[in-house]
Amino acid sequence: MNNTATPGKAKLVLHDVSFYYGDQPAVRQINLRIYANEILAIFGPAMSGKSTLLRILNRLSDLAEEGRLEGEVLLDGKNIHDPDVSVIQLRTRVGIVFAVPVPLPLSIQENVTYGPLLGRGRSKGELDELVERSLRAAALWDEVKDRLSESATALSGGQQQRLCLARVLALEPEVILLDEPCSGLDPISTLKVEKALLALKESHSIVIVPHNVQQASRIGDKAAFLLMGELVEYGVAEQIFTRPKDPRTDDYITGRFG
Ligand SMILES: Nc1ncnc2c1ncn2[C@@H]1O[C@H](COP(=O)(O)OP(=O)(O)OP(=O)(O)O)[C@@H](O)[C@H]1O
Numbered sequence: 001m002n003n004t005a006t007p008g009k010a011k012l013v014l015h016d017v018s019f020y021y022g023d024q025p026a027v028r029q030i031n032l033r034i035y036a037n038e039i040l041a042i043f044g045p046a047m048s049g050k051s052t053l054l055r056i057l058n059r060l061s062d063l064a065e066e067g068r069l070e071g072e073v074l075l076d077g078k079n080i081h082d083p084d085v086s087v088i089q090l091r092t093r094v095g096i097v098f099a100v101p102v103p104l105p106l107s108i109q110e111n112v113t114y115g116p117l118l119g120r121g122r123s124k125g126e127l128d129e130l131v132e133r134s135l136r137a138a139a140l141w142d143e144v145k146d147r148l149s150e151s152a153t154a155l156s157g158g159q160q161q162r163l164c165l166a167r168v169l170a171l172e173p174e175v176i177l178l179d180e181p182c183s184g185l186d187p188i189s190t191l192k193v194e195k196a197l198l199a200l201k202e203s204h205s206i207v208i209v210p211h212n213v214q215q216a217s218r219i220g221d222k223a224a225f226l227l228m229g230e231l232v233e234y235g236v237a238e239q240i241f242t243r244p245k246d247p248r249t250d251d252y253i254t255g256r257f258g
């Protein structure tokens with residue numbers, strides 16, 4: 001996998017980032033640094049702006065009608081909205097996995113090679129190697145290696161989600177965004193996805209919106225608590241989940257919220 005992430009230096013930096021749908025702010029003046037080789041868990045109640053914040057990071061937010069961004073997002077020090085930035089290349093470097101896995105109606109193998117084939121030509125040997133590497137990194141290889149040419153739609157939900165992760169990994173991203181990737185999965189599939197993410201952080205920056213506080217505390221190195229678009233608290237996950245500084249974070253993680 002591509003490993004251009006430099007430990008110690010922020011991979012992504014958000015400066016005073018706000019995002020509006022029409023005149024409604026969904027996230028407000030967020031300042032955040034996202035580092036290489038760690039998992040940042042962005043958590044908070046419904047409609048607090050978690051998905052919006054994630055989608056800003058690879059400019060999927062550009063697609064929102066009447067959407068408007070203020071502030072700056074820097075990837076390796078470069079503003080992702082600079083006119084010379086290719087959005088396609090940005091979305092290759094910063095890949096995203098959604099809550100509901102939607103495999104293409106193709107074989108398992110073709111789901112993984114679909115993206116890379118759109119780019120430069122690769123030999124069959126290179127593609128086979130990429131498929132194996134991506135499926136291994138998504139903790140799916142052992143379950144599918146004997147049926148790569150079978151339809152991806154026949155896989156279980158948990159397998160489909162790991163296939164969608166493999167599809168993103170095949171593009172060799174530097175940052176992986178995941179928006180509640182385990183929300184529809186049983187606990188065993190959830191653990192498989194989490195195990196894959198823990199291995200992937202050795203070579204990537206990972207930003208996840210977990211499906212609950214437990215998942216955030218299990219896999220987050222850092223955590224960010226969002227409330228009504230505001231970043232209430234950000235820091236080392238272990239501290240946030242055991243000794244939060246802000247009473248609103250405390251209320252939320254102890255279930256007193258609302
Ligand atoms: N495409 C859109 N057009 C208009 N408003 C939107 C759009 N997407 C999100 N919003 C609004 O922005 C706010 C934040 O939504 P967002 O989806 O980012 O929250 P979230 O924290 O991910 O919520 P959830 O936990 O329900 O997924 C909400 O008030 C939502 O209604």
Ligand SMILES: [Mg+2]
Pocket residue numbers: 050051052179
């Ligand atoms: Mg969301």
